[in-house]
Amino acid sequence: MPLTLAWNRYGKCRVRLVKVRRTTGADDLVDLTIDVGLEGEFDSVYTRGDNKTCLPTDTMKNTVYAFARQDAVADIETFSIRLADHFAAKPGVTRALVRASQAPWNRITVGGRPHPHAFVHRGGEAWTTTVTRDREGLALSCGLTDLVVLKTRDSAFEGYPRDEFTTLPETRDRILATSITAVWTYRKGTSDFSARQRIRAALVETFATHESESVQHTLYAMAKAALSVAEEIVDVTLTLPNRHHLLVDLTPFGLDNPNEIFVATDQPYGLIEATVRRTLG
Amino acid sequence: MPLTLAWNRYGKCRVRLVKVRRTTGADDLVDLTIDVGLEGEFDSVYTRGDNKTCLPTDTMKNTVYAFARQDAVADIETFSIRLADHFAAKPGVTRALVRASQAPWNRITVGGRPHPHAFVHRGGEAWTTTVTRDREGLALSCGLTDLVVLKTRDSAFEGYPRDEFTTLPETRDRILATSITAVWTYRKGTSDFSARQRIRAALVETFATHESESVQHTLYAMAKAALSVAEEIVDVTLTLPNRHHLLVDLTPFGLDNPNEIFVATDQPYGLIEATVRRTLG
Amino acid sequence: MPLTLAWNRYGKCRVRLVKVRRTTGADDLVDLTIDVGLEGEFDSVYTRGDNKTCLPTDTMKNTVYAFARQDAVADIETFSIRLADHFAAKPGVTRALVRASQAPWNRITVGGRPHPHAFVHRGGEAWTTTVTRDREGLALSCGLTDLVVLKTRDSAFEGYPRDEFTTLPETRDRILATSITAVWTYRKGTSDFSARQRIRAALVETFATHESESVQHTLYAMAKAALSVAEEIVDVTLTLPNRHHLLVDLTPFGLDNPNEIFVATDQPYGLIEATVRRTLG
């Protein structure tokens, strides 16, 4: 039975790294979770159990920590690129992939002033980046995830096609709630990744102010806003679960419900995803 | 084989309630998860399958939604008390228990101003309350949970006893990280529950500024601070997991590690719990 | 402000221990997660930061691994008792608490025969034990958790009280599904803990065959069955979430639904708990 190793990847996942930058004044905190993956010409590792080219995933983990000591880790993009470059140069490797996620910490405020070395975790939301280094060069995407937002007005859904299985009533006024995941791609050669904060603000503000005809409609408006505040990105992919809030029927209890009382549901949920790209003209 | 039904409780858990208060100006959002439990003289339900006194848990759920329409739900304490009073009056019930947890939403800022009907979820942290109504009256405890904090200095652990299984090195300088859960009890008759914000601030500020000799030492200082800013509470219980951040040994790579590079670990974790009570003199 | 340390406990949670018993023949596998907690006269640790009596939780962890090397770990009860005895003897300790949970592994079958050193994880269900050692002696409870069962017939719920918030229809035929958590207490002096398998069988078989008028009714029958197969236990506490399976209304699509198509829901859920005790006559 002739077989081919058609694709392979291996690496280390969830390397948890906390770096404290202890400068003369206030401490800085960087809290990262990193995945490393390598693809390559590793057939003999698989087929013959020959580990000559198989860099241990334990070594990948050690490398992350050692690099973190030597590097300022000023932003996750630059640090991830440095790691990807290192691993891509290893024998047999045709592609190195580094994913990093940064947890959000704010300084604790004491007496109205930010404390120099105490922090409070802001919760769910995280910054993300994915770096791929292969023969075609470097690919870099960045984003954010788990940014949960909700609006109580300016969200409609009507005019949709009806078939024999349609029971959903049309509405001009519903709760719209989602957990934003955004991933964008920088133009080749970008080295300033500060667009992140501008893009985040554009996404959130557009979510708030858009007169929504559907999640799709708001997704497009959000993507457009992101592209308009950051010339250095060429596309953005948004993943927007529709976290349904169902109006409770209170009529059995002799009560009306003028869009006031809702059940928040976990499942099933809608899922709306799209990539919007700048047209290169 | 003679048997006794020594204890029983039943109810509905995780009733998800979102109320939008649609006043003339900005909308308010209240996002609650509620548990209801009843204890009582329900022996014949268990032993004979006679449901005459068994209020369905489905009815409990309906009651939460109907009450939420009629009530302002201005604070979770008052709403939970109202529910507990209702259920405690049902036939056979000797104790009604209502637990509520409120998720934190902030208004989205657009153009520097809070938006009237769009919100962003602040993440993990939640407000909690537990109300018990039985023959001895009403018991009310309140608190917060999942408030994650970390400090990079002013935390030591030394001078502890050593036995044949001790390998931990003493330290004057370690990362201290925890996820605060606090529960406090109000004096009988309290009806103003606004101490919450003051207590939260006292807990967080004390965590930040305390010169810690151990998690226990900081727990006590935090509890003391909470009791000092809220005369209306009689005790506070703190639950502080010790989220260990281990210093990475970089010497195999020819590098030092002056308290800069840490592994954040999930398990095992320390767990420190205590109740501090005002001494009634 | 005079304060009292009204209660305290500290310890290590989620110590993950896998022991391979490498005897001459087949290997045995024991997979445990252990919590250790100590209560005691530790006031000066909290109030003054004096760690003289504060056995590090890191030492607790080390002790678990060292004891596991010296002990056969034949059953989690005996191993937990040994740990509790050790910690209860430490200075200042008034109560030592050890909780253990054992993950279920079966041997992999190869060619119809159990393999001597390869295992497959059976999934959710775990064995549990809690040991408390204090001045009053030893208390031991055992149990199992996450044992998920479902029956498609012989489950009714009717004859319950109706109030202004009741909408639930009565039924003689519904799906009954739950995740069994059971905890039982042995008579003082019990040293044979093999009742576990008999109790598990009694719980599951009674769930299957009982003509259920409610979850409470079935809970009682299950508890009774457990007590009848194990003379050495004095009580059993069952915790039975009611995992609702809702009949889907297919009439909008011109279809009937003779108890065939259900939505399995996660929340809200009912929760039924009770302790049934042997009456000592």
Place this chain on the structure above:
Amino acid sequence: MPLTLAWNRYGKCRVRLVKVRRTTGADDLVDLTIDVGLEGEFDSVYTRGDNKTCLPTDTMKNTVYAFARQDAVADIETFSIRLADHFAAKPGVTRALVRASQAPWNRITVGGRPHPHAFVHRGGEAWTTTVTRDREGLALSCGLTDLVVLKTRDSAFEGYPRDEFTTLPETRDRILATSITAVWTYRKGTSDFSARQRIRAALVETFATHESESVQHTLYAMAKAALSVAEEIVDVTLTLPNRHHLLVDLTPFGLDNPNEIFVATDQPYGLIEATVRRTLG
């Protein structure tokens, strides 16, 4: 700013369906979680808020339940294909995607015999399938996930390259533990999906008996075994996290550790993935 909607997909996720097949004898239970996704020419939905072609995700959910009533749901592949065919025929749709996951239930044994309508959940492991219907026809992949296995012998890792960040000791004897996810592709036209059980057995038995030089080496052997027992599949992709079990250093306590006492760790973990394909000769 000219923009392009470069890619889009929307649908409903986690539709929870339980079907009871009530035949004359024993009841059958089918427990599925289904995702539906549609790609298509939906530009005006996104850019103009025109919902004329936007089939509601609520309708997708209804369709799943209605089809489940009409269909035997004999296997998840055939049922998923039927759903994908239905959705692919909707206006504007260029590709319909249906993913299904089946939870494992066994009959409860009572008195040595399988009970006709009571079931116990076997835990983690699930059957999966993904169906894609587009202009190029039907693509079908099947698999299983969360099948957790462990072996205490016959696993080595040595002979790997060492660099300045390598500290891992070589070993001929370690615990090998993983959670198997497998996905395979059937030849065009396959309508008998019973290979599932054969493939599962081949994967598990090969894991047990293989003399492993690395996870990669065992992955390849498992894939080869799967392909050899199922002529109807053309490739198999295996995803094998390496769930590290670390030998505990007991020398500080004067104890040896002859591969007996291990810490099971959650993170970081290795991750080994590959696709092995039958070479068409």
